[in-house]
Amino acid sequence: MQLELKDLYDGFRDAKTIKAYKKIIEEDAKKLNRTINIMEVCGGHTHTIMKYGIPQLLPSNIKFIHGPGCPVCIMPKERIDHAYILSMQDDVILVTLGDMIKVPGSNGSLQDARSKGADVRFVYSPMDCLKIAKENPTKKIIFFAIGFETTTPMTAALLDIVIKQEIKNIFFHINHVTVPEVMRELIDSRDEHVDSYNHNIDAFLGPSHVSVISGSKIYEEFPKNYKKPVVVAGFEPVDVMQAISMIVKQFCEDRCELEIEYKRLVTYEGNIKAQELINKYFQKVCLFKWRGLGNIKDSGLKLKAEYSKYDAEVIYKEILPIEEIEDHKLCICSDILRGMASPTDCTIFGTACKPNKPVGSCMVSSEGACAAYYKYGNLLK
């Protein structure tokens, strides 16, 4: 990795710029005679919003509601159990990304598996699997792949290398999910029992890293078919403030559009090469279960049938359970992920449920809404 580390944040935390956007938003918000609820889809944004205290800068009629968060947060227990079981096989090294090892399944988390002797490793890049596979020729390396559109190309690229170099001991358990499907679900979903899943979403903040790969085009349907503006935004405080000002402007000017705030890297088309690689190896699964949200149509990916000899779900079919598992009764993640409730509405927030002992998905990943409120939120108005 060769990079100028400064490039990662420089300029995007400038106090003057942030204050200038605060003024613009305040002025524009006065022209509105209503409250606007902006949903950030990704936990990365939730984290930025809470860490930098953005709600403290906004007028009272501009509100955030937090969305599904992240591929870590929304991983259902069933899938975590798969990872747990696989990791417990004698000849297996289970490899996954960071926070994933903390998520509790029904037998415990991968961290627990590790303390019981399983070989669980976390990596920053799927490519690290190549080194692990080389150093452990007698072991089966199973990459438990997670992530939105952002990380999918990396998994595909790893598979590409595995095939081309005829590496025999790397396998995949695929849990990649896609963003537009869950956004649609949030708008469309109804709960017949409570009759209350009439969403509150007025506009979306789209995660920039997803669109670097998929382009902004994946959000086109939301302004067009659902009348919800979308602004694709970066993760720095300046990015978020600018994106909010763009959304407020749209409402003031009675526009409803898809806009890109994060022009540094996002284009309408996205990274075509990466998209081709994904399409080569992956296909949609018809139903993928999201923790807290249930089964969502076409929202997950799996390996195409012709690559099934690399698919751990196929190879270990016999030992991987398929029954559905209920989430904790007191946990209201499902309402939070839908933007219907705030973490502080949960009766066990900060007491029985804390980041080091998470009960539900939103407290697990450091970027889940409950975790962000726990860590940064207690000074909020």
Next chain:
Amino acid sequence: MKTVTLAHGNGGAENQELISKVFYKAFKNEILTKSEDAAVIEDGNLAFTTDSFTVSPLFFNGADIGKLSICGTCNDLAMMGAKPKYLTCSVIIEEGFEIKSLEKIVKSMKNELEINGAIIVSGDTKVVPKGSVDKIFINTTGIGQILQKGISSNLISSEDIIIVSRDIGCHGATIFAAREGMDMNSDLKSDCASLYPQIKALIEAGIKITALRDATRGGVSAVLNEWANQSDICIEVQEDKIPISDEVKGICELLGFEPMSLANEGTFVMAIKKEEALKALEVLQKFENSNNACIIGEVTQQYPKKVVLNSAWGTKRFLELPTGELLPRIC
């Protein structure tokens, strides 16, 4: 708490829970519960402390486990205003360990002892079968003579302001970069250093220090939280005043860490009366490894027992104790 996890060694919330629920519960006494860097004994004349060192990799940019094992214990003594004098040294070595590496480690220890003017007066060596320890563990225990009495984390008041001795997080970031095999385009280097020379200079300049602590595991965040708690005060930190190098900021961005929670091995936090602050900075800035010492915050009563971070754009948030297995085992 059923089993000990790596999180229990993080210097943060779980670590404190383990200490208070298991060790303090059994060993409780007046000296121990003061919870200072070193115990103050013999009518306030001597400081006494111990620490064990386990680090991976053993050699890293800026230091090695040998240097660390002397700095760590001597710094704990210095943080009570004491001059490090006598140390013991026990090592547990895994069979198969190279003598050459051992010699290198011991040489670093010698160098660092000289800087502190301290000597090793007793020791112990154990060799254990392969796999029983990770290469080498070193324990050092030290006694120092207190030069300035009354330095304590329990006595900070609204008359004090908070100084940090240099840019933070270098040690933690270096270890991460080394462990993750990151090939950084940078001069990232551990801050590992003996702090006694600076403390001696402060005391000789006649400066009265309220509290001192080196920000090791748990980082500056842990120190400030402990102080706020022990002295029942609110510490308000100006976020843009905290010195952090570009390299450390970058690594934190990359890995999602907070620089304030990263470990340091040669950085201390000081609480001192407002009127003495400038004089203290003048003394510190003469030293190479504290030439960017600066004031980062003040003591108020706004939210007792809490640390508040004020951003440059006018927002506030609490800075909590680090939790979870965020930081890998460092020392």
